[in-house]
Amino acid sequence: MPLWTIHHTPGIFNAETKRALAARITEHYESAGLPRFYVVTLFQETAPEDFYVGGEPTQVGIRVVIDHIARHAVDPESRRRITEWINQILTPTLERHPGVHSEFHVDETSEELWMINGLVPPPGGSDAEKRWARENVALAY
Numbered sequence: 001m002p003l004w005t006i007h008h009t010p011g012i013f014n015a016e017t018k019r020a021l022a023a024r025i026t027e028h029y030e031s032a033g034l035p036r037f038y039v040v041t042l043f044q045e046t047a048p049e050d051f052y053v054g055g056e057p058t059q060v061g062i063r064v065v066i067d068h069i070a071r072h073a074v075d076p077e078s079r080r081r082i083t084e085w086i087n088q089i090l091t092p093t094l095e096r097h098p099g100v101h102s103e104f105h106v107d108e109t110s111e112e113l114w115m116i117n118g119l120v121p122p123p124g125g126s127d128a129e130k131r132w133a134r135e136n137v138a139l140a141y
Contacts, residue, residue, distance in 0.1 A: 001038045001114060001121075002029055003067040007046050009060055012097060018043050024089055033125065035133040037116075038070055053101050060097050064090065064104035071124060072108045082106060 004025055006013075013021070022041040029039050051058045066086065073079040086104055094102050114121060116138045122128030128141035 001040065001067070001069045001116070002034070003069075004039075004041045005044060005065045005067075006042065007044045007051070007061075007063040007065070009048050009051055009058065009062075010045055012060070012062060012093065012100070013043055013045075017093065021089070021093065028085065028089070030133070032071070033130075033133060034070055035129070036136050037132075037138070038121075058101050060099055061101040062090070062094070062103075064102075066104060066106040067109055068106055069109045069111050069114045070121065 002025070006021075018041075022039075025041055026036055026039040030036050046061075048057050048059050048061075051061050051063075053061060064086075073082055083106075086106070090102065090104065094100050111121070111124075119138050119140065121138070122132065122141050128139075131141070132138060
């Protein structure tokens with residue numbers, strides 16, 4: 001499961017730009033074979049007086065925390081491609097906000113510590129996972 005938690009100061013996103021960004025994120029993971037429902041995007045608006053960088057409040061900022069569970073990067077080249085893709089996804093938003101402070105990082109969590117609706121997800125690339133992706137729902141297997 002990719003979980004994107006996007007902390008941002010006010011005025012960065014509206015309902016339309018949130019929906020568009022969440023759709024772009026989801027489409028990428030779907031193209032990699034993951035079920036759409038694996039992808040969760042959370043937007044957390046944070047007031048500038050609560051968003052500090054270097055000990056100072058930040059007027060325009062985005063901090064993205066991404067948890068990858070369903071798949072892990074296996075080598076430096078894969079990790080580089082992932083960071084480049086994330087940067088490409090965020091760039092249109094960042095370009096609309098001059099002076100924005102932006103950061104992101106990706107954590108890779110053990111898939112053994114993950115359940116959806118009380119089910120252990122099927123192994124990556126398995127027939128069961130392909131069925132989950134096709135039907136877009138967690139099913140017993």
